[in-house]
Structure formats: structure tokens, C-alpha cells
Amino acid sequence: xxxxxxxGVHPYDGKELSKDKPVSELLPQGLLVYPLSQHIGxxxxxxxAVGDTVLRGQMIAEAGGFVSSPIxxxxxxxxxxxxxxxxATGGTCKSIVIENDGEYTETEFKEVEDVTTLDNEEIIxxxxxxxxxxxxxxxxxxHVKLSPKNPENIEYIIANCAECEPYLTSDYTRMIxxxxxxxxxxxxxxxxxxxAKGVFGVEDNKxxxxxxxxxxxxxxxxxxxxxLTTKYPQGGERQLIYAVTKxxxxxxxxPADAGCxxxxxxxxxxxxxxxxxGKPLMDRIFTVTGNAVANPQNFKIKIGxxxxxxxxxxxxxxxxxxxxxISGGPMMGFAMFDLEVPTTKTTSALLCFTKDEVAAFETTNxxxxxxxxxxxxxxxxxxxxxxxxxxxxxxxxxxxxxLECIECGSCSFACPAxxxxxxxxxxxxxxxxxxxxx
Amino acid sequence: MxxxxxxxxxxxxxxxxxxxxxxxxxxxxxxxASCFGIYNFGIRALIMIIVSIASAVIAEYIFNKIVGKKxxxxxxxxxxTGLLLALNVSSTIPYWxxxxxxxxxxxxxxxxxxxxxxxxxxxALGGRCFLLISFTGSMTSFIDPQSVDGVSAATPLAVxxxxxxxxxxxxxxxxxxxxxxxIGETSVIAIxxxxxxxxIMGVIDLRIPATYLITxxxxxxxxxxxxxxxxxxxxxLCGGGIMLGAFFMATDYVTSPITPMGKIVFGICLGILxxxxxxxxxxxxxVSYAIIFSNLLVPLIERVTVPLAFGVVKEKKGGDK
Numbered sequence: 001x002x003x004x005x006x007x008g009v010h011p012y013d014g015k016e017l018s019k020d021k022p023v024s025e026l027l028p029q030g031l032l033v034y035p036l037s038q039h040i041g042x043x044x045x046x047x048x049a050v051g052d053t054v055l056r057g058q059m060i061a062e063a064g065g066f067v068s069s070p071i072x073x074x075x076x077x078x079x080x081x082x083x084x085x086x087x088a089t090g091g092t093c094k095s096i097v098i099e100n101d102g103e104y105t106e107t108e109f110k111e112v113e114d115v116t117t118l119d120n121e122e123i124i125x126x127x128x129x130x131x132x133x134x135x136x137x138x139x140x141x142x143h144v145k146l147s148p149k150n151p152e153n154i155e156y157i158i159a160n161c162a163e164c165e166p167y168l169t170s171d172y173t174r175m176i177x178x179x180x181x182x183x184x185x186x187x188x189x190x191x192x193x194x195x196a197k198g199v200f201g202v203e204d205n206k207x208x209x210x211x212x213x214x215x216x217x218x219x220x221x222x223x224x225x226x227x228l229t230t231k232y233p234q235g236g237e238r239q240l241i242y243a244v245t246k247x248x249x250x251x252x253x254x255p256a257d258a259g260c261x262x263x264x265x266x267x268x269x270x271x272x273x274x275x276x277x278g279k280p281l282m283d284r285i286f287t288v289t290g291n292a293v294a295n296p297q298n299f300k301i302k303i304g305x306x307x308x309x310x311x312x313x314x315x316x317x318x319x320x321x322x323x324x325x326i327s328g329g330p331m332m333g334f335a336m337f338d339l340e341v342p343t344t345k346t347t348s349a350l351l352c353f354t355k356d357e358v359a360a361f362e363t364t365n366x367x368x369x370x371x372x373x374x375x376x377x378x379x380x381x382x383x384x385x386x387x388x389x390x391x392x393x394x395x396x397x398x399x400x401x402x403l404e405c406i407e408c409g410s411c412s413f414a415c416p417a418x419x420x421x422x423x424x425x426x427x428x429x430x431x432x433x434x435x436x437x438x
Numbered sequence: 439m440x441x442x443x444x445x446x447x448x449x450x451x452x453x454x455x456x457x458x459x460x461x462x463x464x465x466x467x468x469x470x471a472s473c474f475g476i477y478n479f480g481i482r483a484l485i486m487i488i489v490s491i492a493s494a495v496i497a498e499y500i501f502n503k504i505v506g507k508k509x510x511x512x513x514x515x516x517x518x519t520g521l522l523l524a525l526n527v528s529s530t531i532p533y534w535x536x537x538x539x540x541x542x543x544x545x546x547x548x549x550x551x552x553x554x555x556x557x558x559x560x561x562a563l564g565g566r567c568f569l570l571i572s573f574t575g576s577m578t579s580f581i582d583p584q585s586v587d588g589v590s591a592a593t594p595l596a597v598x599x600x601x602x603x604x605x606x607x608x609x610x611x612x613x614x615x616x617x618x619x620x621i622g623e624t625s626v627i628a629i630x631x632x633x634x635x636x637x638i639m640g641v642i643d644l645r646i647p648a649t650y651l652i653t654x655x656x657x658x659x660x661x662x663x664x665x666x667x668x669x670x671x672x673x674x675l676c677g678g679g680i681m682l683g684a685f686f687m688a689t690d691y692v693t694s695p696i697t698p699m700g701k702i703v704f705g706i707c708l709g710i711l712x713x714x715x716x717x718x719x720x721x722x723x724x725v726s727y728a729i730i731f732s733n734l735l736v737p738l739i740e741r742v743t744v745p746l747a748f749g750v751v752k753e754k755k756g757g758d759k
Contacts, residue, residue, distance in 0.1 A: 006748075011451055090445075166451070238749060250749035324444045335445040358450050364513065365555035367457050369691040373698065378748040381696055384740075401747035409449030416455040417555075423447040 032304035041067030074302035088327035130274030136264035162235030165329025185268030382411035389428030461514035494520030522562035525622025653709025
């Protein structure tokens with residue numbers, strides 16, 4: 001039995017569709033689009049103008065504050081426009097549009113011979129100046145995360161290698177093809193926190209990844225691999241911290257309050273590239289999968305590449321038709337109405353489902369069965385929270401700890417009455433938080 | 439935009455569980471007790487079950503038609519209600535009585551409150567208590583399945599209650615079910631087979647039944663007048679409707695608390711109330727009343743048993759921050 005948390009669900013994982021396919025590099029043909037908000041915090045400010053020529057790796061927008069992150073061009077070419085563009089989460093965002101010249105001429109990156117010669121400040125500034133943010137989805141600027149109030153209290157650096165979302169295999173692909181980069185990234189972060197231990201938390205449905213990481217870290221005194229039970233949402237930050245350390249944090253706390261810092265696989269690789277090679281965040285691994293896709297597989301992509309191009313590279317849709325396209329995983333990803341959106345630092349997958357896989361169920365009366373309660377990793381009572389949400393009872397919603405919801409969707413997944421529990425709770429949570437800000 | 443895709447809030451996948459599948463499991467779980475009841479009490483028991491289920495389903499169908507609601511008979515909950523009611527009546531009552539009980543359960547107890555999920559009281563037990571009060575005579579006369587000519591006989595619990603002591607109690611007969619009682623309540627073994635099936639299928643858990651039975655056993659031991667006498671306690675646990683009630687009716691999702699701690703409080707309430715009704719009441723039975731009474735306490739129980747969310751520490755009163 002691996003380490004785990006209480007609650008959670010076991011959806012069909014669908015990973016075999018794309019898991020062992022060779023990973024290929026995709027060179028984009030069309031325009032690349034860089035939204036100025038690819039992270040939590042202030043949007044970046046453009047430092048290029050329409051008509052400028054840019055090189056691959058050149059900063060095109062600078063951080064808009066401390067909690068913000070600069071953005072870099074992943075191709076060489078010409079700035080075509082700076083305008084509002086649709087993004088994967090549904091809305092629009094001011095974006096820089098670049099026409100690729102196909103040359104991939106790079107700017108100069110300042111590599112360091114030995115990263116141990118860098119002091120903490122230099123390491124943090126290299127990470128900050130490379131635009132590294134949490135690439136698991138949240139997009140929290142990594143330099144902020146690595147600058148906790150009391151660095152001496154950090155005891156665990158946890159690499160989130162759970163990849164608990166069904167269908168996604170981008171982190172898995174990285175762990176199989178380039179685990180050494182992940183380990184080097186961890187080594188750099190550990191240099192910042194001399195008292196900390198590095199733990200790679202991997203779900204036990206990825207034995208090959210566990211074996212590779214174990215082999216690479218067998219002589220490391222400060223790193224270990226933790227085998228986690230395969231269960232969604234094992235990679236949720238609070239759930240992962242609990243599984244590894246048995247420490248619990250709530251919505252008002254940061255992982256650092258429990259002596260932990262959690263970084264996802266791609267983020268650690270980006271940290272390595274930034275600190276060692278001075279390379280900004282421009283590429284990532286991206287999964288194109290789902291039963292509606294002809295050839296599901298993983299790609300090394302240039303951030304900013306259009307979703308449509310990625311789908312075409314994977315052979316397009318099968319003839320059985322596609323009903324739903326999702327940016328991210330099936331549990332927390334965003335359904336999109338259109339493929340004309342760019343990939344960003346935080347997008348990890350394009351998932352295309354056939355009608356059968358996402359059949360719309362009719363919602364029936366709640367029978368109070370409590371399956372949502374069993375499924376909730378936050379030990380909430382989702383059916384009641386959804387009722388309070390639907391009836392606008394914000395006081396009861398807060399009293400029953402609605403704000404602790406991590407929006408993982410386990411309750412909706414488990415509900416036999418097919419209620420839209422997570423949706424109602426998310427909506428209410430947004431309202432309550434908005435009214436608190438006033 | 440050439441093509442538009444379906445857009446909805448996450449999650450985009452759902453488990454295969456549905457309400458009607460859960461109801462189907464409950465029906466399967468009740469089959470052993472039903473079959474034993476038919477074996478025990480003969481053809482009248484079979485007809486009773488059919489009449490009860492049919493009238494429940496028809497009542498739901500007509501009710502939905504009249505009030506203009508979407509048809510819900512496919513969710514199988516009316517079948518469960520009809521079956522449970524039949525298992526809770528004597529095989530000797532007139533068929534129209536069970537039909538009336540079914541209609542009462544479906545229309546008054548469930549339908550008028552908004553249908554499945556909205557009723558605050560277990561429909562089958564609401565129907566049974568309605569019959570028990572209205573037709574006390576026929577509802578409380580049971581035949582002895584071991585007699586050839588089907589003479590009326592007192593149930594073991596009634597024998598104990600009447601003060602005749604424990605000499606006439608045969609625990610083995612009570613486990614197998616070769617005693618007088620309602621159609622579905624007599625065989626502890628048949629009920630447990632169904633209950634184990636439901637536990638394995640994840641339909642019910644042990645919180646409510648276990649706390650109920652343990653609390654009741656302790657209560658009976660303390661106040662029953664026989665002390666913790668093994669024969670007495672076992673007879674009380676195996677007799678009457680407590681096994682059927684604990685595993686199949688107290689665990690009714692709709693009318694039991696959803697909070698994990700609430701389920702335990704609910705079980706304790708049931709045990710104490712059943713003890714009071716059986717030991718201090720006029721009848722040897724008390725399970726049905728204990729359950730419907732506790733059903734009324736559910737909103738209150740839930741209010742005081744809201745679990746702490748993950749990672750949230752109980753704030754000390756007047757403490758710092």
C-alpha cells in the first residue's frame with residue numbers, strides 16, 4: 001500500500017492511450033500567441049512593439065510586479081499584433097502574436113559551469129528572470145514560492161509526480177525520458193533549503209517512473225521516492241503533502257506553513273534549465289489524447305503553439321466525431337468551444353472525448369446517499385454545500401466549510417444522481433470570496 | 439469558427455453509479471428475506487409482496503400524472519418501498535390493507551413532500567405505522583409457520599413481554615426464522631445475507647446498524663429485567679423487526695444523516711428509542727416507531743455533527759486567533 005489521503009475517487013485512467021508513445025518535437029507552422037497572464041498575479045507588460053523582430057528566448061513581456069512573471073518568445077520571428085485573444089480557460093486575454101520565421105535563432109543564454117557556486121539570491125533571480133511558474137496548472141510564480149518567510153523551517157521539497165488526472169501523461173513522459181533533469185532541478189531547490197529533504201511523490205500506477213527515479217537517487221542522501229496510492233486527487237497539493245508528511249493544511253495556510261514546498265515535474269525541469277543554462281521557460285511537454293484523437297501522443301512543444309496545430313499533428317479527429325475538447329484533464333480541465341487558442345506555461349494537455357465518454361446524464365433528486373462525502377478529499381459535505389450554493393445561503397456555506405473546497409470534482413464524479421455538485425460549490429465559493437474582497 | 443464543441447463545467451467524466459442501480463442493489467439485498475418469507479408463510483406472502491409493490495408503483499405513476507411531474511417509477515424507489523412494506527406486515531392481513539399502506543407511503547409520506555429525496559420519514563415505515571394504528575388487530579396477529587393448520591401464535595418477543603420468561607425461547611429457530619412475525623423479519627440469517635451483499639457493494643456501511651444494535655443490546659441488558667442474559671439479549675436482537683430495520687430501513691439514505699458522525703448519533707438514538715418502546719411500551723415491538731421518530735431528528739443531528747474540514751483545527755473558544 002502506498003501513501004495516501006482520506007477520500008478520493010478512482011476514475012478510469014485512460015493513460016495507456018498516450019503513455020508509451022514516442023515523444024516528438026513539434027515545430028509550429030502558424031502564428032504563436034502569448035497571453036500576458038499565464039500565471040497567478042499581475043499580468044506581464046509587453047516590452048516589444050508590433051513590427052519588432054524577436055529571437056527565441058528573448059523577453060517579450062516583463063513581470064508586472066513581484067507576484068508576476070516575464071514571458072519569452074519560443075520562436076524567432078516578427079511581432080504581428082498585441083491584442084486580445086481567446087485563451088483556453090474561456091475568456092480573452094491581451095496577448096502578443098508572433099509570426100514564426102522557422103529559423104529558431106536563439107538569443108545568448110548564460111550557462112553556469114557549477115550551480116553550487118551560485119548563492120541563494122542568484123538562484124532565485126535566475127528562476128525569476130526565466131519566467132518559471134508552477135506548470136501543473138495554477139501558475140504560481142516559482143520565485144515567490146521559493147522565497148518563504150522562514151526558509152529555515154522548510155523540511156520537505158515535494159516533487160509532485162503524482163499526475164493523478166486521468167489521461168494525462170506529460171509528467172510521466174518527462175520522468176521516463178529525462179528523469180535526470182528532474183533530479184537536477186530538485187538538487188538546485190535543495191541547495192536553497194539546507195534542512196530540507198527532497199521527496200518525489202509518484203503514484204504506484206507508474207512503476208517504470210518509480211524505478212527510474214529510485215535508480216537515479218539511490219546514492220542521494222537528501223532525496224527519496226515516495227510511492228503513492230493511485231487515487232484522484234493524489235496530486236492535489238494538500239493531499240500530496242498529507243500523503244508524504246501526514247501534515248494537514250487548510251485553505252488559509254501555505255504549504256510552507258507545514259514546512260513544505262511542492263513543485264510539479266515540469267516546473268523542476270524548468271528550474272534546472274533556468275539555473276544551469278540560463279534558459280527561460282519556452283517549451284514544455286504536452287499530451288494530445290482522448291478516444292476522439294487519431295494518434296494520441298505526447299509532444300515537446302513551443303509554448304504559444306495553437307491547439308489546432310497540436311491536434312492536426314496527432315492525426316486530427318477520428319471519424320467517430322468529437323463531442324468535447326478539454327484543456328487539461330477530465331476532472332479539472334476546461335472545456336473549450338473552439339481550438340483556436342494557444343498553449344501556455346500551464347497547459348498540459350488537449351483531451352478530445354467522443355459523445356459516449358462524456359454522455360450528458362439527466363440530473364435526478366439527491367437521495368442523500370453520502371457518496372460525495374466519502375469522495376471529498378477535504379472531508380466536506382458536498383451535497384449540502386451545493387444546496388447552500390444553489391439557494392444563495394452564503395452564511396451556511398461558510399459554516400459548513402465551503403471555502404475549503406479544492407474544486408477537484410470528486411463529488412460530482414461520484415454522485416449517482418448526477419448532480420452538478422462541484423459546479424454549484426465553485427460558483428458559490430467565487431461569490432463568497434468576491435464579497436470578502438469588497 | 440468551423441465547429442462548436444460541447445462546453446460544460448468540470449469534471450467531464452462521471453462514475454457509472456446511478457440512483458436506480460443503487461435501488462436495484464437494495465432489491466437484490468432484500469431477496470433472501472423475501473424468499474424465506476414466502477417459504478415460511480406460503481403463497482399469501484408472495485401475493486402480499488406482489489400487491490404491495492404493484493400498488494406502490496401504480497400510486498407513484500398516477501400521483502406523478504396528476505401533479506404533472508416527470509415520471510419517476512423507473513428509479514425503482516417505489517418498488518423498494520412496496521417490497522419493504524410487504525416484508526413489514528403479517529401474511530394474514532387482507533390484501534387491500536397492504537395496498538392502502540403502499541398508497542399512503544408513496545403519496546402522503548413521499549410524494550406530497552416532493553418525491554424521492556425530499557421525504558423526511560421512511561415511506562415504507564410511515565405506511566406500516568399508518569396500518570398499525572388503523573388496523574391494529576390484523577397487523578399484530580401472526581401465524582406460527584411451524585404449525586400445519588396455520589394457527590395464530592404469539593411471537594417470541596410477545597412471549598417474553600408477557601412475563602412467561604425465557605423458557606419458551608428457541609434462539610436457533612429465531613436465527614433461521616421459523617417463528618411468527620411479519621413476512622420479512624423472521625429470518626436473521628436471510629437478512630444478514632442481504633445485508634452483507636449491500637455492504638460488499640458499498641451501498642450501506644456499518645455505522646448505523648452497528649451502533650443501533652450495540653446500543654439496543656446494552657439498553658436491553660440494563661433495563662430489560664433479565665440483565666445481560668445471553669438468551670435474552672440474543673432473543674431481543676433476533677426477534678421482531680430490529681434486524682430488518684437496522685440493515686434495510688434505518689440505513690435509508692434519504693432519512694438518515696449524511697454526516698459520518700451523525701450516522702453514529704442516529705444509531706444511538708435508534709437503540710435507545712427501540713429499547714424504551716420495547717421494554718416500557720405496551721407492545722413488544724418498537725422498531726418502526728423508533729426509526730420514524732429518529733427520522734425526525736435527522737436535521738438536528740446533522741446540524742450538530744458537521745465534520746471539521748481537512749486541515750481545519752477546532753478553534754478554542756476565546757483562544758488566540
